[in-house]
Amino acid sequence: LAKTTQPISMDSYEGQEVNITCSHNNIATNDYITWYQQFPSQGPRFIIQGYKTKVTNEVASLFIPADRKSSTLSLPRVSLSDTAVYYCLVVPMDSSYKLIFGSGTRLLVRP
């Protein structure tokens, strides 16, 4: 499994765009990238996933460069409720593969 590295914590202010970058130098050809969000005392919640280039949904965008050795989760105009831990995972396209969580990035959004 490809190891991921992301900042331990980030601070931001309401209304700002937040970009969280994750490094995954050993990503394999059949791996894709997925991001989860976790609030205190809750289970993780899926945010977005992608294989290459850019993916956008109603919550976030995911930018993946051509070499796929990193990815950036972009949260537009964050609010206080976006304060959470964000996990970047690299997962093989295998129907039964387990998810291994790294340390995640603790995002604090200030008023």
Next chain:
Amino acid sequence: GAVVSQHPSRVICKSGTSVKIECRSLDFQATTMFWYRQFPKQSLMLMATSNEGSKATYEQGVEKDKFLINHASLTLSTLTVTSAHPEDSSFYICSARDRLAGLYNEQFFGPGTRLTVL
């Protein structure tokens, strides 16, 4: 979206007793469910993979006789913490994968169960 529930959401028990935690996929069938444990300020740690109709696969360092997992149906997996001790106090989270899902391994997580052992 797909919903996974856990019961109970919170449990307090005495040392030496056993506690059962249920994980249910409410609107989909899950041939595979996963159990995680999370200590305060730490990441999720995968404990075991639960496969419907077969024995669970435990991660290294997880005692299978202490954490009993049963996946008797396509919508229910249970985790029993046997002879619980204070060090077993943690947040237990399950996840489930829709058996009809495509290539992407999207999993849906339950809300977690807070176990406190006195």
